[in-house]
Amino acid sequence: MDKSIELKKLHTKWLAECVCKLKKTATRGVPGDGSAHAEIVFIGEAPGAKEDKEGRPFVGAAGKFLAEMLADVKMKREDIYITNIVKYRPPDNRDPLPKEIAACAKWLEEEIKLINPKLIVFLGRHSMNHFFPKEKISTVHGKLIIEPKWGKRQHFLPLYHPAAALYNGSLRATLKEDFAKIPLILKEIAKNPSTIFPLP
Ligand code: URA
Numbered sequence: 272m273d274k275s276i277e278l279k280k281l282h283t284k285w286l287a288e289c290v291c292k293l294k295k296t297a298t299r300g301v302p303g304d305g306s307a308h309a310e311i312v313f314i315g316e317a318p319g320a321k322e323d324k325e326g327r328p329f330v331g332a333a334g335k336f337l338a339e340m341l342a343d344v345k346m347k348r349e350d351i352y353i354t355n356i357v358k359y360r361p362p363d364n365r366d367p368l369p370k371e372i373a374a375c376a377k378w379l380e381e382e383i384k385l386i387n388p389k390l391i392v393f394l395g396r397h398s399m400n401h402f403f404p405k406e407k408i409s410t411v412h413g414k415l416i417i418e419p420k421w422g423k424r425q426h427f428l429p430l431y432h433p434a435a436a437l438y439n440g441s442l443r444a445t446l447k448e449d450f451a452k453i454p455l456i457l458k459e460i461a462k463n464p465s466t467i468f469p470l471p
Pocket residue numbers: 315316317318319322327328329330331333334355434
């Protein structure tokens with residue numbers, strides 16, 4: 272079966288089966304969005320007000336900034352896949368709770384396994400800490416992590432969350448600088464997927 276159809280089926284299944292308590296307060300679930308054949312999967316935190324209204328991730332202010340950074344590296348939203356660790360909006364945009372992250376974790380895992388991306392980009396500390404609980408975003412942002420996962424060597428790039436960097440001049444510059452490394456990272460992975468290489 273085509274991966275796009277499989278992905279749609281996965282979202283339909285999880286929208287029905289996910290047992291997250293946030294379902295009670297959110298307007299709707301916000302599944303991941305983009306290409307099932309993407310080389311990169313971006314993982315954010317949770318839907319905000321606009322995403323909750325429209326049912327698509329990153330369509331608000333943070334999404335606009337993300338689109339700007341994608342354009343800077345000559346990528347389109349349709350080329351990538353973007354999702355969140357939590358698929359329902361937490362009330363008042365509070366941080367997702369560990370049990371809410373746990374409720375959506377299997378869904379996220381299945382999305383990633385199906386897409387099988389070359390690179391996973393964490394947007395912010397919440398998604399990074401789900402996979403690497405001991406790391407600090409202020410220390411590891413922009414640095415490639417290579418770990419055995421899902422039966423292969425998986426490449427991860429932690430970045431600051433676009434919403435955190437939106438109105439903070441120095442964080443914004445750092446995020447843009449880190450984001451600009453993505454094409455080079457993809458090129459190096461394509462050359463030799465099993466080599467650990469230094470970033471400039
Ligand atoms: N912030 C996120 O982390 N995810 C969204 O979908 C929107 C804003």
